[in-house]
Amino acid sequence: MNQGRTIALATSKIVAAVRGGVGWLTINQPERRNAISLEMWQGLADAAAAFEADPGVRLVVIHGAGGQAFASGADISEFEQQRANAEQKERYGAVAAAGRAGLAGLSKPLVAMIDGYCIGGGLAIALLADVRFASEGSRFAIPAAKLGLGYEYPGVAMLARLVGPSAAKDILFSARQLDAAEALRIGLVNFVVPAAELEARVGEYAARIADNAPLTIRASKAAAALFERYSRQADADAAEVEAMVNRCFDSADYAEGRRAFMDKRKPRFEGR
DSSP states (O other): OOOOEEEOOSOTTEEEEEETTEEEEEEOOGGGTTOBOHHHHHHHHHHHHHHHHOTTOOEEEEEESSSSEEEOSBOGGGHHHHSSSHHHHHHHHHHHHHHHHHHHTOSSOEEEEEOSEEETHHHHHHHTSSEEEEETTOEEEOOHHHHTOOOOHHHHHHHHHHHOHHHHHHHHHHOOOEEHHHHHHHTSOSEEEOHHHHHHHHHHHHHHHHHSOHHHHHHHHHHHHHHHOOOHHHHHHHHHHHHHHHHHHTSHHHHHHHHHHHHTSOOOOOOO
């Protein structure tokens, strides 16, 4: 891909470039299937801010490097040092939240170009996009229940609004992987195309948006965001969910889930 004009970031694991009015945002850790580390969450926030401030950028396309994954989730190798309990989860969460907020706060359209695995935190990023393209071989999952960690209210709400509560509960309870055809059927993605055509199709779609009236698009995105905004009652009740999520992060099951992942074995959960 022609990188165009590159934006300087503090990490090489996130690459931001501008080409033809389109901001191209690359998750760039292919050796780990683009697993998202703390420095990458910060890089996503910095890149989003740069694209938002650039009047030459009409929309942003986010994708993963390497052809194997959009993003395979959080970089679990960091969890023992960075996310081992509820207190560390708060610090980790603040940085990750800044990355998500930067992407969610874009007034310009965000298009996800998904090729390969889109798992956990990777799917959370894809859910922030306004439109999602996927290659035919892409796979989707939220494996939190296999690790014993809590999946917080905003992410669950975003998923449920997109695919409906029943499909969201299936995804979260089973932790199974969905193929691209099922993701399209339930509304998790907008378009599924052959992998060989993915970049060209997304490029054509991005060019179409870039040619349209930016003020109209910005107003449309703002209106849709207002429609999706959480109710005050849901925000108040979310405190109870947050307490349950913290209990997950302080649980013996979560420690077992991390150890089992590192040992490449099936975890033995006891509900404590």
